Amino acid sequence: MNHQPLLRFTGNSIYCPTADVHIDPSVAVDRAIITHAHSDHARPGSKNYLAHRDSAPILRQRLGEDIALQTVEYGERFTINGVVFSLHPAGHIIGSAQVRVEEQGNVWVASGDYKLEDDHFAAPFETVKCNVFITESTFGLPIYNWQPQEKIFNDIMQWHTKNKAEGKVSMLLGYSLGKMQRILKNMQLENEPLFAHGAVYYCNERLRQAGFDLPALTLVTKDMDKKLFKNALVLAPPSVDGSTWLNKFAPFSLGYCSGWMQVRGAKNRRAVDQGFVLSDHADWKGLNEAVKNTGAEKVFVTHGFTSVFAKWLNENNIEAAEVKTMYGEEEDHETPIAAEGNLTTE
Amino acid sequence: MKQFAELFLNLDRTNKTNAKIDLLKNYFSSAPEQDKIWALALFTGRRPSFKVKTAQMQQWACNEANIPYWLFRESYNSVGDLGETISLVLLPHENTPADKSLSDWFDYLNVLPSLSDAEKELKVIDAWKQLSPHEIFVFNKLLMGSFRIGVSQTLVVRAIAEAANMEAGGIAHRLMGNWTPFNTSFQELIYSEDVNDQASRPYPFYLAYAIEKDIAALGDVNDWMVEWKWDGIRSQIILRNDELFIWTRGEELATDKFPELHVLKKLLPNGTVLDGEIVSFMDNKPMPFNILQTRIGRKNITTKILQEAPVAFIAYDLLETAGSDTRQLSQQQRREKLEQLFNATEPTQVFNLSPLLAFDDWSTIKTLHLQSRANAAEGFMIKNRQGTYQAGRKKGDWWKWKINPLSVDAVLVYAQKGHGRRTELFTDYTFAVWDQDKKLIPFAKAYSGLTDKEIALVDRFIKQHVIEKFGPVRTVKPELVFEIGFEGISKSTRHKSGIAVRFPRILRWRQDKTAADADTLENLKAILDIYNVV
Numbered sequence: 001m002n003h004q005p006l007l008r009f010t011g012n013s014i015y016c017p018t019a020d021v022h023i024d025p026s027v028a029v030d031r032a033i034i035t036h037a038h039s040d041h042a043r044p045g046s047k048n049y050l051a052h053r054d055s056a057p058i059l060r061q062r063l064g065e066d067i068a069l070q071t072v073e074y075g076e077r078f079t080i081n082g083v084v085f086s087l088h089p090a091g092h093i094i095g096s097a098q099v100r101v102e103e104q105g106n107v108w109v110a111s112g113d114y115k116l117e118d119d120h121f122a123a124p125f126e127t128v129k130c131n132v133f134i135t136e137s138t139f140g141l142p143i144y145n146w147q148p149q150e151k152i153f154n155d156i157m158q159w160h161t162k163n164k165a166e167g168k169v170s171m172l173l174g175y176s177l178g179k180m181q182r183i184l185k186n187m188q189l190e191n192e193p194l195f196a197h198g199a200v201y202y203c204n205e206r207l208r209q210a211g212f213d214l215p216a217l218t219l220v221t222k223d224m225d226k227k228l229f230k231n232a233l234v235l236a237p238p239s240v241d242g243s244t245w246l247n248k249f250a251p252f253s254l255g256y257c258s259g260w261m262q263v264r265g266a267k268n269r270r271a272v273d274q275g276f277v278l279s280d281h282a283d284w285k286g287l288n289e290a291v292k293n294t295g296a297e298k299v300f301v302t303h304g305f306t307s308v309f310a311k312w313l314n315e316n317n318i319e320a321a322e323v324k325t326m327y328g329e330e331e332d333h334e335t336p337i338a339a340e341g342n343l344t345t346e
Numbered sequence: 347m348k349q350f351a352e353l354f355l356n357l358d359r360t361n362k363t364n365a366k367i368d369l370l371k372n373y374f375s376s377a378p379e380q381d382k383i384w385a386l387a388l389f390t391g392r393r394p395s396f397k398v399k400t401a402q403m404q405q406w407a408c409n410e411a412n413i414p415y416w417l418f419r420e421s422y423n424s425v426g427d428l429g430e431t432i433s434l435v436l437l438p439h440e441n442t443p444a445d446k447s448l449s450d451w452f453d454y455l456n457v458l459p460s461l462s463d464a465e466k467e468l469k470v471i472d473a474w475k476q477l478s479p480h481e482i483f484v485f486n487k488l489l490m491g492s493f494r495i496g497v498s499q500t501l502v503v504r505a506i507a508e509a510a511n512m513e514a515g516g517i518a519h520r521l522m523g524n525w526t527p528f529n530t531s532f533q534e535l536i537y538s539e540d541v542n543d544q545a546s547r548p549y550p551f552y553l554a555y556a557i558e559k560d561i562a563a564l565g566d567v568n569d570w571m572v573e574w575k576w577d578g579i580r581s582q583i584i585l586r587n588d589e590l591f592i593w594t595r596g597e598e599l600a601t602d603k604f605p606e607l608h609v610l611k612k613l614l615p616n617g618t619v620l621d622g623e624i625v626s627f628m629d630n631k632p633m634p635f636n637i638l639q640t641r642i643g644r645k646n647i648t649t650k651i652l653q654e655a656p657v658a659f660i661a662y663d664l665l666e667t668a669g670s671d672t673r674q675l676s677q678q679q680r681r682e683k684l685e686q687l688f689n690a691t692e693p694t695q696v697f698n699l700s701p702l703l704a705f706d707d708w709s710t711i712k713t714l715h716l717q718s719r720a721n722a723a724e725g726f727m728i729k730n731r732q733g734t735y736q737a738g739r740k741k742g743d744w745w746k747w748k749i750n751p752l753s754v755d756a757v758l759v760y761a762q763k764g765h766g767r768r769t770e771l772f773t774d775y776t777f778a779v780w781d782q783d784k785k786l787i788p789f790a791k792a793y794s795g796l797t798d799k800e801i802a803l804v805d806r807f808i809k810q811h812v813i814e815k816f817g818p819v820r821t822v823k824p825e826l827v828f829e830i831g832f833e834g835i836s837k838s839t840r841h842k843s844g845i846a847v848r849f850p851r852i853l854r855w856r857q858d859k860t861a862a863d864a865d866t867l868e869n870l871k872a873i874l875d876i877y878n879v880v
Contacts, residue, residue, distance in 0.1 A: 142421055
């Protein structure tokens with residue numbers, strides 16, 4: 001019997017020593033399995049990458065067209081040095097996956113980021129039975145309870161209708177990879193004048209070229225006539241908030257889609273006019289449900305309210321431990337705003 | 347309730363003064379009549395107490411949400427507002443929200459004080475079940491904690507004045523005094539004929555702006571009078587119908603807090619309103635604020651307190667004499683009337699006249715300014731001899747010229763997340779100085795004084811340099827140095843440092859200094875020795 005754990009937390013990755021494979025490494029390694037293409041999970045520089053097929057277009061766009069990338073389907077098994085790996089839908093964004101790792105009947109699952117609600121674009125979350133579950137905890141507090149997405153989409157539509165009536169442009173902010181496709185797939189926007197910031201536009205175009213069924217967007221360019229934006233809905237990454245890029249749309253109303261919008265302080269500090277609580281992460285209920293359904297006897301908690309969620313699970317008779325050193329900064333949920341603005345998750 | 351909850355959330359969401367005024371104006375024009383007086387009571391700090399403890403509310407919320415208390419506290423640390431945390435942890439209910447008005451809810455709550463704890467719990471939980479999450483949040487605000495949402499009295503006054511098409515000064519006056527929604531209506535309060543029908547009603551205080559330019563720019567010295575800016579409690583002393591009322595600037599009726607001044611009831615003529623400062627006073631001279639501080643907030647003023655921290659009133663303005671409002675007279679005329687009144691009053695230790703400083707040019711004033719601390723003053727008040735007594739903070743006729751604060755360079759050692767607008771950022775800091783054993787001893791907490799940009803940088807530093815967690819408090823690697831200013835300093839047995847500073851605040855970030863360059867406890871104690879001559 002092998003006494004070393006199947007997966008280890010190195011501080012830079014979730015590492016499988018037997019297979020010498022890193023999951024979502026933050027540094028360059030020989031072999032990396034990438035759960036999804038958000039930049040805090042997919043970092044450049046590694047020699048060999050493996051990810052779900054649907055992650056490929058954006059991974060190449062972001063990490064380099066020439067990266068050594070092997071793709072697999074959900075459920076497809078591959079073996080490295082006796083360890084059996086497979087990817088399973090995480091429901092987070094397009095191509096997002098949980099990584100199942102099995103050795104001699106011992107099963108670990110690293111969730112990556114996930115949500116339980118079917119967003120009609122990413123493959124819906126699949127419960128994978130395991131002995132050890134590594135879960136994220138971005139919204140691991142009981143204050144985070146999501147409403148059904150239809151309700152939020154309705155709110156967005158109402159806001160947009162009101163803006164049109166008041167002669168304002170609807171400036172809708174959200175992550176360009178994930179949130180924007182979710183909005184485009186679920187809201188009937190065919191008849192709306194639709195514009196996009198570069199970050200949103202190029203992400204959308206790349207996915208369209210790869211064959212995904214997404215509507216075409218119009219890129220906002222410098223020389224565009226202001227009049228074109230009348231009655232428009234403009235999609236942009238959160239980083240434009242407070243930038244001069246917004247000037248040409250005045251008067252506009254600023255809407256922001258994020259789970260953080262649940263809390264008044266977060267909304268006020270960003271000075272958004274309207275917060276829409278729409279997240280691609282599981283809420284409190286979702287995290288609990290996902291953990292319970294795996295049947296895991298041991299849970300590791302990463303990303304977010306790690307100590308709180310671990311303590312809660314322990315009190316509810318699920319053995320859990322906090323993984324402290326994953327991905328740098330403690331409690332820094334705010335977007336470190338990158339130039340392009342589409343580089344981070346929530 | 348829906349309308350009020352919406353007003354609350356909208357006010358909370360904007361920091362533009364005009365937008366706030368529009369929202370308030372709109373509300374006071376369209377809300378049900380009986381709701382207006384309650385809204386007004388809330389905005390002017392007159393929320394009645396319902397004898398519900400915040401600890402109880404938290405416990406009830408935990409029971410309802412089926413979560414342990416520690417998890418509730420973790421949530422609170424993240425949200426930064428208790429009422430909001432409760433509204434977020436409660437599971438959504440299927441009930442159709444009841445459409446009770448704001449005043450209906452106050453009627454509902456008014457029975458609470460007479461109920462047992464168990465009955466209170468049922469009543470509050472039942473209310474939560476009738477409200478939407480947003481409304482629960484606002485409802486909780488009616489029940490507990492402070493009702494602060496960045497709406498100043500001035501703003502409310504302006505909005506009501508505009509809505510009622512009346513003059514702001516008059517509205518400000520009407521909103522003063524000890525009215526409650528139980529003893530008056532909105533109609534009566536705002537529109538009744540006789541404003542002074544309440545004998546205790548004070549006038550709105552005239553507040554000065556700090557002068558930023560050189561005082562010489564004020565022009566002809568003969569146009570101005572200058573007096574010390576006393577470091578005490580700004581107050582109005584009112585004598586009407588043989589009754590004495592003492593109001594502080596915080597609109598607190600504090601008559602009982604200052605029994606030494608009750609002798610004025612016999613000495614002052616009826617129909618008198620004086621504006622001035624209550625200061626601690628010993629051996630015929632004013633003392634630093636920290637002596638007065640020892641009796642602020644005490645419920646019972648004991649003989650011991652009266653002996654150790656006696657007070658006196660220093661008058662500097664006369665707002666009413668022989669029952670008539672003198673605020674429209676010039677500063678010069680009011681001063682003359684004040685002096686006449688003072689000279690006609692039987693002398694007593696507790697009633698003093700704020701002396702005018704003699705000067706022929708501004709440079710004399712500048713020299714005298716350096717003696718402020720020695721005179722137990724915070725600097726100067728400079729008043730235009732032609733000015734009237736205005737309502738609220740206005741520029742032009744009154745200026746304050748304060749002395750520079752005392753300061754030391756200190757090291758950031760603990761941080762905590764802020765509340766409200768700054769929930770996600772570490773903005774509450776504790777600062778320390780070095781003791782003889784080269785250990786850092788915390789001596790002050792400060793919140794403000796940095797720009798948003800600096801806050802973001804400091805926040806980032808903190809998140810990357812956490813050494814330890816204690817609940818919401820983070821011990822931070824002692825590296826950043828700030829210049830901390832404060833208005834006063836005194837000995838303290840409660841603080842490990844042995845000193846307490848008054849109004850500590852961040853003056854600037856000393857990025858040019860390392861932790862080793864920070865000041866020592868010795869330095870602080872030296873300041874204490876210089877300025878705390880008692």
